[in-house]
Amino acid sequence: MKYPDHDPLDALLDRSLQSASRGLDGDQFRIQLTARIEAQQRRMRLVRLLPAGMGLLAALIVSLVARERFDFHGSFSSLAPLWENSQLALAWLTQALPGTQNLLSLWILLAGTALIFSIWATNREAAIFRL
């Protein structure tokens, strides 16, 4: 913003405000920001891996049940619907492995937490970035 030369106070105001806005050293700030970006990249990689991990676990459970249920040398006529298999998988795991009950609880808790965190993070960013 330009002011007439005869108003030195306005000119001084302009210069001083611009000087204040341009005078902060950015090296330390940039280093800290880089560290935060790298941390966020790690978190994003983890979040991307989480669904894959859950999918693998689910596949493992189903395959374990299938191995129990199916006679691979016989017919596949006893193939149960997916939902039934899932229920059986949970029951089978609970019985077969000591401490499975806790493991499943932990898995469900982790999945729920990840979901809530994901929704929270998305909403927070959306609130800030409503451009």
Next chain:
Amino acid sequence: MEPDDAELISRTLVQRDSRAFDQLVLRHQSPIRCLLRRLTGGNEALADDLAQEAFLIAWRKLDTFRNAARFPTWLHQIAYRAFLAHARSQRDHESLDDTANPGSVDSTARGSDFQHDLELAMLKLSEPERVVVTLCLGSSLTRDEAAQVLQLPVGTVKTHLLRGREKLRTLLAEWQS
């Protein structure tokens, strides 16, 4: 010759060149931090934290940046939104004002006596006046750009700027000579 913002953005997106983004940060961090310091009443730690959050969002959303606005305008907009989100999380703006020490002057004021008096005078402006003065006179945004950042009508921005400048002139009248 230094590359312009558009080239640095392109290098960040296409070549995944983190040094290009570093250059953008170094180029624009000062006005963003200065704005946030003024918004937080001189709370440097909080202001820098919000500035980092703003640049973090900019980094993540860089691919959505369109040349409809200049890059500094876009950054100021994100920073202002980050501040508003923080203020909302404090539940009321009053508590934020309480945490700011109205007598404190941030490190940008250590340059000269006038600079010191100017920072004290800035703290006596209303928040909208302080923001508009900082954007238009400090960060050299146009009134239209300031209106875009603050989501206010241009006329309102002009009014805040006029009143803010007049108040500063009154508060700093002894420097007239």
